[in-house]
Amino acid sequence: MPSIQLKTPSASYEIAIASGLIRRLPSRLKKLKTGKPFRPFIVTSPEIWKLWGKQVMAPFGKDQPTVLFLPAGERHKRLRVVESLLEQLAAAGADRDALLIAFGGGVVGDVTGFLAAIYMRGIPYVQIPTTLLAQVDSSVGGKTGVNLGAGKNLVGSFHHPLAVLADTDVLKTLPKAELRAGLQESIKAGIIRDPKLFRYLETNADAVLRGDTKALSHVIAASVRVKADVVANDELESGLRMILNYGHTLGHAIEAATGYKQLLHGEAVGWGSIAATHLGVMRGMITEPEANRILQLILRYGPLTPVKVKAAKLVDLTSSDKKNRSGTLSFVLPVKIGEAVIVRDITRSEMLTAAEWMLTQMRNHGTVKTPTPKKRR
Structure with missing residues (x-):
């Protein structure tokens, strides 16, 4: 299994590339949190969840994560969507023990990272990219953000994930x-x-x-x-x-x-x-x-x-x-x-x-x- 370690002055984390990573997700998350309590919240799009939701949820058993949905498409990468997701996190009782999981392509990853950067002044998150573009590029490096009418990614923050888990299995359902x-x-x-x-x-x-x-x-x-x-x-x-x-x-x-x-x-x-x-x-x-x-x-x-x-x-x-x-x-x-x-x-x-x-x-x-x-x- 290829595993690449990214080290910067402010963060160090693993980028794992392998098949079957989502089947072992709960155990991997526990290792990342090193025994600290956490409550997972998955941010995804309806289209991705329809394809892979059951496989993601199955290993969690009775301790099911809360799932928040982000509409698919770059046009939804906007502040109004961020505000809606923040309100949903608050309504669901997310606190500083919350762990966000970005399960989707580049838009899901960018928005989830931004949510993690600003909710309660910063909570941890994990990237699980489901598109090739997200696996090779956008999930890595800690760039988060959303678009304005004036241009792309003009609002955002540098906020690194705890890990990037690139499961190659999910690429099997990726359109050509x-x-x-x-x-x-x-x-x-x-x-x-x-x-x-x-x-x-x-x-x-x-x-x-x-x-x-x-x-x-x-x-x-x-x-x-x-x-x-x-x-x-x-x-x-x-x-x-x-x-x-x-x-x-x-x-x-x-x-x-x-x-x-x-x-x-x-x-x-x-x-x-x-x-x-x-x-x-x-x-x-x-x-x-x-x-x-x-x-x-x-x-x-x-x-x-x-x-x-x-x-x-x-x-x-x-x-x-x-x-x-x-x-x-x-x-x-x-x-x-x-x-x-x-x-x-x-x-x-x-x-x-x-x-x-x-x-x-x-x-x-x-x-x-x-x-x-x-x-x-």
Whole structure:
């Protein structure tokens, strides 16, 4: 069973990756609390609970956890939903011995973590991610939060879980589109920091895409190691951790422009990664052959859902990106496969060019051709 330890100045916890973890959940929770009293509260979505609720509850016997439901979808990741869940916790008698369990995808994990960060000024929680995207990325690192109308994840807190339990069994019921979307985060991990993971995704695409357990476990573990290493070196995103946002600046803009309804988060990251790669080529930061490998791998794990939106609108939406500093947009660009850098002098003109080129690829159904790069700077 792959087990990765994440250590930061403020927290240390295990990220376990294996099958059957939810069948042993009560005993694992008792070990985490080291004999201290706790009362579990599960936060989940109705769709996930319908598939896995009985399996989660069975090992608890008569001591059944309280279950709170969060509607599925990014559009429900809002403060009004947080307030409703807080009221439900209070009405159910949750106190400082409460232990929240996030059982779901990225939205459930982000919202549950935020609940844990602010309820009674902070209570513990555990992440049990049920989507590939959540297992490889969002459940790890302690970022919690919700969206505002102005942008994504603008309200939140750093609050690490006691543990992350990534049960690979739950991926068996994951729709193929969500599997492919989650793999875009793994591709991102390969692009920014792990060329071996990138090559594995290239050479084992068929096995990974059909959901082969061994192949997926390898990808999940490698992706988590990338994130754990980055977070350990920059817990509060003061520098290095920003590279994890590769593809996310325009990706978040696409999500906001389409009301978080038209495509999955991983698909938006895939399109944003295509734009970032194009911008890296135009700046002469990455060679055309390396860029083409990136673009072709992103498309190999598609298809990515196209959307209809104006480039200028996407660029305008990046102005509220939380990575901005003093009005300057921080943008992550590739140098080579396995290395990315944070660039702070991207112009609006460059952003428009990248966004327009990306939208052209959407119209061309993802048949990409990189431009001739400028002389490397």
